[in-house]
Amino acid sequence: MLKNQTAILRIHCPDQGGIVARVTDFIHQNKGNVVALDQYTNREENRFFMRVEWELDGFMLERDDIGTVFGPLLGKPLEMVWDLKFSDQIPRMGIFVSKSSHCLYDLLARYEAGELKVNIPVIISNHQEMEKVAKRFEIPFYHVAVTKENKKEQEQKELEILKEHKVDFIVLARYMQILSSDFVSNFPNKVINIHHSFLPAFAGAKPYHAAHSRGVKIIGATSHYVTTDLDAGPIIEQDIIRISHHDSVESLVQKGKDIEKIVLSRAVKAHLDRKTLVYNNKTVVFA
Amino acid sequence: MLKNQTAILRIHCPDQGGIVARVTDFIHQNKGNVVALDQYTNREENRFFMRVEWELDGFMLERDDIGTVFGPLLGKPLEMVWDLKFSDQIPRMGIFVSKSSHCLYDLLARYEAGELKVNIPVIISNHQEMEKVAKRFEIPFYHVAVTKENKKEQEQKELEILKEHKVDFIVLARYMQILSSDFVSNFPNKVINIHHSFLPAFAGAKPYHAAHSRGVKIIGATSHYVTTDLDAGPIIEQDIIRISHHDSVESLVQKGKDIEKIVLSRAVKAHLDRKTLVYNNKTVVFA
Amino acid sequence: MLKNQTAILRIHCPDQGGIVARVTDFIHQNKGNVVALDQYTNREENRFFMRVEWELDGFMLERDDIGTVFGPLLGKPLEMVWDLKFSDQIPRMGIFVSKSSHCLYDLLARYEAGELKVNIPVIISNHQEMEKVAKRFEIPFYHVAVTKENKKEQEQKELEILKEHKVDFIVLARYMQILSSDFVSNFPNKVINIHHSFLPAFAGAKPYHAAHSRGVKIIGATSHYVTTDLDAGPIIEQDIIRISHHDSVESLVQKGKDIEKIVLSRAVKAHLDRKTLVYNNKTVVFA
Amino acid sequence: MLKNQTAILRIHCPDQGGIVARVTDFIHQNKGNVVALDQYTNREENRFFMRVEWELDGFMLERDDIGTVFGPLLGKPLEMVWDLKFSDQIPRMGIFVSKSSHCLYDLLARYEAGELKVNIPVIISNHQEMEKVAKRFEIPFYHVAVTKENKKEQEQKELEILKEHKVDFIVLARYMQILSSDFVSNFPNKVINIHHSFLPAFAGAKPYHAAHSRGVKIIGATSHYVTTDLDAGPIIEQDIIRISHHDSVESLVQKGKDIEKIVLSRAVKAHLDRKTLVYNNKTVVFA
Known part of the structure; x- marks a missing residue:
């Protein structure tokens, strides 16, 4: 010992x-x-x-x-x-990502700097853009394109990849695909998502468009455990940033990235430090 | 001049x-x-x-x-x-309030200190508790109890009181009654409300209960111009406060009061400084 | 019981x-x-x-x-x-105030609303402006003018007033006089001050002028227990507000008031809930 | 055109x-x-x-x-x-860094994602650790070790490297060396630093140790243009994060990294968008 x-x-x-x-x-x-x-x-x-x-x-x-x-x-x-x-049981974290690099870099930079007590054996994406980032950090990358038609079999493929790499939990680092209930049921309270709004406001698609349209003065980001109920899982961490009428949808997207990555990384850190406990769809986050 | x-x-x-x-x-x-x-x-x-x-x-x-x-x-x-x-046209502001004193005191203390360039000729309430506060500041107080049955005539009475006191605009300082469309149409973009949530999350009744039930990590308050669409008018100002699983509904109510009063007063100040401009259900707030 | x-x-x-x-x-x-x-x-x-x-x-x-x-x-x-x-031992809090009403009103409004488990038997001021506020809340008010020359005897007088009213601890709600070491030694960790800066930046007089001169982008307020070392006592609570180059000293003073009163009230609440513990000039604030 | x-x-x-x-x-x-x-x-x-x-x-x-x-x-x-x-004049930014990667990765990830309208022709470091990061992004890296004795000649060498790469302005992405007045005078209002405190509090070395020792409840980060007066140049951007007595110096360092990188990147973005204007040691940051 x-x-x-x-x-x-x-x-x-x-x-x-x-x-x-x-x-x-x-x-x-x-x-x-x-x-x-x-x-x-x-x-x-x-x-x-x-x-x-x-x-x-x-x-x-x-x-x-x-x-x-x-x-x-x-x-x-x-x-x-x-x-x-x-404390020496280091969990194995699989990352799912689509095309945006900000959350991925944030996680990988922390990982490399030793901030996160974790192993990252695999990155899975429904696109190919992030392969170059994975390569730089020498992490195996799998491109698993998902369509309405092939979703079931592709998720099966993803499960096999995760199993092969002995993944303990999954982080959706801006993964723009909805996971099926079947998939999620394999990882209860073990899939961490970042949603780019201050939930429960603006659940679902295009939250920055919705925020802009509503004329809010503050936008937010929410990290939560994924359940079979879309964007309704237990919240781990949230943060916000002040905006104004000057902001276009594009600048909201831009500003939002900063809180998305920070909020996701804080949630991942809380999970890795075993400081979270889910009960009745709420997350206790211990000090 | x-x-x-x-x-x-x-x-x-x-x-x-x-x-x-x-x-x-x-x-x-x-x-x-x-x-x-x-x-x-x-x-x-x-x-x-x-x-x-x-x-x-x-x-x-x-x-x-x-x-x-x-x-x-x-x-x-x-x-x-x-x-x-x-700048020397000082608007006349009518305050509506129910039982909670925090927003009322915040406005009146600023008024007395000369922070707000405003006259406050009248306070109207559907309850009697705040009469003593009105008296202390020597502002006429009207108790207009509203029920489902008498709403129409009581609103008529309120309109007469407002007319008599030459009120230019209305601030709902935690007034727990929904104003009718008829009433609101008399004061377009001239009724400022404080809603005790981060809109559009938790619109409607009992937002702190809803926030607690959803397990959010941040609560908010929103000040907006009242339209005929409940809690959906153009937002003037919002702010938030961080909470945790330790917070009960009661402590959310308590903590929320601090942002409610600050957010409402900031919105009133922006309105008084003629810094707001409403277009397409959004509020431009000039610097 | x-x-x-x-x-x-x-x-x-x-x-x-x-x-x-x-x-x-x-x-x-x-x-x-x-x-x-x-x-x-x-x-x-x-x-x-x-x-x-x-x-x-x-x-x-x-x-x-x-x-x-x-x-x-x-x-x-x-x-x-x-x-x-x-919990049924309700402390007796003496308030010291100079000319600004914002912290005083904030405390008294909470007191009246039952937010603070406290008795407020006395308000002492080196000016007369706040007497009217004390009267409204029916709290005995003492005007004790302090000059360089009479400081010693006036503090003695204050101590007698505090004794007479059985005051357990003191809140300086923007009291613009430095208390002598002799005075402070009578109330170890029992005098709570609000300083209108983000300490340790801008300790001493005229912090908003200093903040404006330095060109900071954020201002703050700090509540701390008073020690014999000016503005250097153990910090209980701090908060900040974002500003810009548009802000003059006057608007900093104005905006600062909002955080001063909130920060002071939070500190007083923590003290009343017996959640603070001072050790080595730092304050542990329990959850 | x-x-x-x-x-x-x-x-x-x-x-x-x-x-x-x-x-x-x-x-x-x-x-x-x-x-x-x-x-x-x-x-x-x-x-x-x-x-x-x-x-x-x-x-x-x-x-x-x-x-x-x-x-x-x-x-x-x-x-x-x-x-x-x-707008099509793309400035050339030289990055100075020591051993910490968080600000460097944050800048490079944004650069790669097209968020920053900039060219980054060179990274200079007094250590070798960050060479691997530079390589991943295919940016020339120069190791220029600086000691008390060789500072003058090494800065001369740095100036030559900067000249060779036609660098317009410099970002100190946690560069733990004080630049000489001679060096700085070559880049007036063109060296952007990130200081790991809420300036003017805790200027100089080891600000997190100082913050911990003082028992503050909030820590900050400050990005400013470098002048010959250490940590006293015109402030571009600041932000803060709430901490508690639970935080050790190590956790302050950890939490501080998150605001350091965000604050620095915001300041660099404002500079690149030509939104800053320095006058009398203050920075106007246009909307």
Whole structure:
């Protein structure tokens, strides 16, 4: 076991007294040093959420035993939905992209700079323009053109590519195709999209046109987990930028790119740091 | 004529070469000193918008003659929709309010501090709670309770009160009643509302409940001119505040108040400074 | 004991394993239901910070006994600096103000609306302009004019007024006098100021003039606890607003007011909710 | 002459009546179609600023004659400092960078996507890490290591490289060396820097350490023209991001990168669009 590695436990369960005490006591009794803890109780739903991270160095339980002990001891009696990860488990992220490079470059530049604890084994596109970017970063690129007619078989092909590259989760870095419910069901809460509007305003196609037409004074971008309901999945992160009557649709597109890439990268980072937890179509983002 | 008073001319017309030259030349030839000028061309609609303000002191035309000369000389030939005001024409603003005091206090405190060049002759409410606030600022208060049944006659009564107090425009400072089309048609682009969401998201009733339910990470407020189409009038100003999963509906309501009052007051100030111009359901807000 | 009242415990101490477990276990063992918990470890200083709030209803220890038990059991052995409050202990806030009304109105309007859990027994000013505002809200107002020469005796007088009205903490709502070290030492971390700049930029007098002169594109406001070091106390809250070359000093003053009042009110609310904890001239603001 | 090319005229001069009229009349008389006009009068300095852009197609003066006519006709009599550019004059931008890639990638990705109307003939670095990035975009890279001892000769070498590549202006994309006054004097208002703080707060080295130490709740980034006075040149653009006590110096560095790159790119874009005008150490940024 590497030094300084940590275990990350995410929990949600019906609220009741003493959960924090019992969970932290479990860690403390086994000589774990907590380095981060955040918890939250949703009073309307009477539901408790918690993320706790502790150092594995010196912890008395072996990695494989932690869940084995925790489950019967606390997970089951407290009716927890829980999830245990280790900081040296580096997820494998597949990127889907169409023709715009801004989100793709933003992710790849961070990846190369070591900002994102991730592996990127594959980039898939319904166009060919981004192949040169993939090549520069030496990441395998697959061109999978999708039409109404061949969508089903092409998505099957994409699933095979993802499987071959052992992809854990997918980021849609301005991928201008709607994924089928069948496809999405393979990656529950594991497809992160960036939508170029401040959802729920301007869901669907051409949000900058719609924003311009409505005469809003602020535009936004929204990153969310993809569900089978278009642009209606649990929101991870949003941000906005001020605009004015001077802005044309073209300048909205231009300005919007800046928030799209920042919002998407923040959402990906939160996901990679295991700081997100989805419940009832909302995302808890832990501190 | 008082020294340092200014004339404010607002124009929109089909775009064509030389409008700025001709308008500024008209002012210059008559010895006017321009203190502010902002213009904008909407290329999609091929429409030109301009606001120009100049000092009356030393201007060769008398107030009453400016329009008489400008109209035939430039207004008519260039097919302008235009509007001329003078800085010492102080508009009379009627305030409608229900039970919440935050927007009302914000407006009245600015009014008292001399921030808003306005007279406030009357406050109308469908409830009685805000009467004490009106009294403190010594502004006549009318309680006009509105029900489904009596709406028509009560609006008639409100119109009479507004007429009696010579009200030029109306601010809905969290007035929780929908004004009828008939009522609104008396004040075209002269009723300013604050809606407690980032329109067009969460139009209609209970926007904070809807925002909470959707799990957004940012909430907003929107000030707009009221049209007969609910929450769909031309937007004057918007702003937002970041929230998190920790926020309950109650805390959204609380946090939202801060942006509601600031956004409404900014919109009222832009209106009072004659910096707004509505065209095709959008608001140009001049610098 | 009223139903639904809570106990609020704030702690900081040297970091070590198991603090969360031991504190939450203490509450749990005594049948307390935790409604809020936030904690944070400063790794550079190896210091642990925590705020925990639990319902008193059903808690097995009497109010007066909680500290008596907690101190020897955990406070002392873990070398904690700790503090215990109850939600129905409503602090008494004294307001100091000079001539500007915007922060004063913002606080009083929130107070009246029940947003701030506070009593406001007294307003003190070195000018007379705000007396009328105090009268409207029926709060005793004292005019204590301060000059270089009489500062010492006038501050003494102020201290007596504060004592008489049993003031717990002071808010400087744009009070344009520097308090002496002697005065401040009577209220350690209990004087909240609003400075009209984005500290540490433009500390001292006339920050809007300095901002204008420097040509910044954004201005700010900072609320902080007052220490004997001018404008250098621990920061509670800051916010900013975008400006441009169009802005004169006067318009900066005007725009700045909007963030001054919001930032100050947020800081006061955090203080009242017992969410602030000062250590080494920095303020931890709990969620 | 290409269709749709424009002329861009930037002016500042002592304020006096009729400047807008005379300049726009000059364009109008020569059949120029104005596509953008922004002007501003600094009343404190009694100085007038203007940017006007018109289509060359159909304009009656040849490019080379515009200045020849404008100078004696208006420039000289009105004591203007003025500057004329054409939209198809694409400036040549040299990039200086040290080890951090985020600003460099942001600029290069925009450049490749056609967002920036610029040529980038050369990248210079005092380190070798960014050579691989330069190679990917096929831009000549020069490693010019600078020490206290060799600074003078190395800057001479840099000047030669810049001359050889006909560089018009320089962008310091996180270049961690202070340029000498001699060097800077070769590029007056033509060196754009990004400083990783909200200037004037935290000028000089290690601003994130200083921000962390001061306990601010917001950090910023500032792009400015470089003058011989360190971090004190005219500000072009600033932006901020909210932080909390949870942030370590490392996370400030991380979060700061996002605003650094956006702020720098916005400033470069304003410069390329000829929307900036420096006067008295401040930057007018036209709409």
